[in-house]
Amino acid sequence: MTRITGVSLRRVLDSRGNSTVEADVLTESGGFGRGAAPSGASTGEYEAIELPASESIAKAREHAVPRLEGVYAGDQRAVDNALRAADGTDDFSAIGANSAVAISMAAAKAAADVLGAPLYQHLGGAFRGENFPVPLGNVVGGGEHAKEATHIQEFLAAPVGAPSVSEAVFANAAVHAAVADVLDERGVPAAKGDEGAWAPPISDAEAFEVVDEAVDRVEAEVGFEIRFGLDMAAAELYDDDREAYVYGDETKSADEQIEYVAGLVDEYDLAYVEDPLDENDYEAFAELTDRVGDRTLICGDDLFVTNVERLEDGIEAGAANSILIKPNQIGTLSDAFDAVELAARNGYETVISHRSGETEDTTIAHLAVATDAGYIKTGTVGGERTAKLNELVRIADDAV
Numbered sequence: 001m002t003r004i005t006g007v008s009l010r011r012v013l014d015s016r017g018n019s020t021v022e023a024d025v026l027t028e029s030g031g032f033g034r035g036a037a038p039s040g041a042s043t044g045e046y047e048a049i050e051l052p053a054s055e056s057i058a059k060a061r062e063h064a065v066p067r068l069e070g071v072y073a074g075d076q077r078a079v080d081n082a083l084r085a086a087d088g089t090d091d092f093s094a095i096g097a098n099s100a101v102a103i104s105m106a107a108a109k110a111a112a113d114v115l116g117a118p119l120y121q122h123l124g125g126a127f128r129g130e131n132f133p134v135p136l137g138n139v140v141g142g143g144e145h146a147k148e149a150t151h152i153q154e155f156l157a158a159p160v161g162a163p164s165v166s167e168a169v170f171a172n173a174a175v176h177a178a179v180a181d182v183l184d185e186r187g188v189p190a191a192k193g194d195e196g197a198w199a200p201p202i203s204d205a206e207a208f209e210v211v212d213e214a215v216d217r218v219e220a221e222v223g224f225e226i227r228f229g230l231d232m233a234a235a236e237l238y239d240d241d242r243e244a245y246v247y248g249d250e251t252k253s254a255d256e257q258i259e260y261v262a263g264l265v266d267e268y269d270l271a272y273v274e275d276p277l278d279e280n281d282y283e284a285f286a287e288l289t290d291r292v293g294d295r296t297l298i299c300g301d302d303l304f305v306t307n308v309e310r311l312e313d314g315i316e317a318g319a320a321n322s323i324l325i326k327p328n329q330i331g332t333l334s335d336a337f338d339a340v341e342l343a344a345r346n347g348y349e350t351v352i353s354h355r356s357g358e359t360e361d362t363t364i365a366h367l368a369v370a371t372d373a374g375y376i377k378t379g380t381v382g383g384e385r386t387a388k389l390n391e392l393v394r395i396a397d398d399a400v
C-alpha cells in the first residue's frame, strides 16, 4: 500500500529565481506525491538550516533516501523520524531542512494518493474540512522583501468578516488593486516585492494611510468587515549593539517599540501584528501581549520558528497569543503539527504561512484546513501565491 519504494530529488526554481529542492515519493501500490521546499529571506536565528539546494540533494540522496525505502508513507511520523535519523542533528544542518521538508510533504501526498483522500483529510482526519482560515493578504511590503520601501516588512489585508474563503481571497485581491489606485492618485510609482505586495518608496506612516484607505474602499464595496495587520519582522530592525530598533535615522528602545506598536493597534484597529519585537525578547513580547492581546493577535514567527521548545518558553513567559507555522522552519510536517497542537492546547491561534521564496506547492493550503487554523498568510497575487489561495477555493468547493 503506502510502503515507499522510491524517493527522487531535483533542483527547481523558486519565485525569486533561486534553486530549491523538489522531492517525488513513490509507493509500492503506485502512490505518488511531490513536494517543493520554500525559502525565507527574513529568516529567524533559530530556524532549521537550509543548505544550498545541490548540497542538500546530494546529502539527502546519500543519507535519507536509503532509510526511507520500506517506510510506510501513511505513517507520517515514521517518515519524519527517518528524516531526523538520517540527519542526526537537531536543526537538519546535515541534510538540509529544504530536502527534509520537501520529502516530508511529498510522502504525505503519496499516502493521500494511495488512500484516495484529499491531502487535508489525510493530514487532519475524517472530521476536517469544514473550517477555513482567514487569508492574510500582503498588499504593501518592504523590509527584507523589497529595498527602498517601508521599514515594516508587510501590511496584510485581513477580511475577517468574509462569509467564505473565496470571498476573502477575492477581497484581498481587491485591496491589493485598491492600493495601486491610491498610490496612483498620490503620484507614487510602485514595483512589487518578493511576495507580490506593492513596494512603494514611502514612509511607514504614509503606508498606513494608503492601506487604511484601500481597505475602507473595498470594505464599502464588499459589505463585510476587512481589517488589516502587520508583519513587522522586528528582529531585522533590531540592532544588538545599539540595543534599539532602527528605522532609518530614528531608533526606538524596546519600551518605545512597545508604545509605538500599542499605539498602532489602537489607531488602526489592527487585527494582527507579527514579530513586533526582537526574536530574543520574550519579556517585551509578554508586556505587549498584556497591553493589547485582548484586541489583536500578537504572533511569533522568528520568535518561535515553529519550534515546540521555543513555543513552550513563550507560553511560560506569556509571550504572544499566536504562532506562525512554517514547516520548513522546523523541517518536517510532524514537527509542524506538534507546534500546532501545543499552540491549540494553550489557547494560541495558529497562522499557517508561506515563505517569501515560494513555488507552486499547495501543501500549506491543505495544512491550514487540516489543522483548523484560524489564519493563513500566503500573499495575495502572483502564481506561487495564487496556487495556494486557489487550492483553498478548490477545497471549499470539494474539488481537490
Ligand SMILES: O=C(O)[C@@H](CO)OP(=O)(O)O
Pocket: 039, 040, 041, 042, 043, 044, 144, 154, 195, 231, 233, 301, 324, 353, 354, 355, 356, 357
Ligand atoms: O517573515 C515572514 O513571515 C515570511 C513570510 O512572509 O517571510 P520570509 O519567508 O522572508 O521569512
Ligand SMILES: [Mg+2]
Pocket: 231, 233, 274, 275, 301, 302, 324
Ligand atoms: Mg514573519
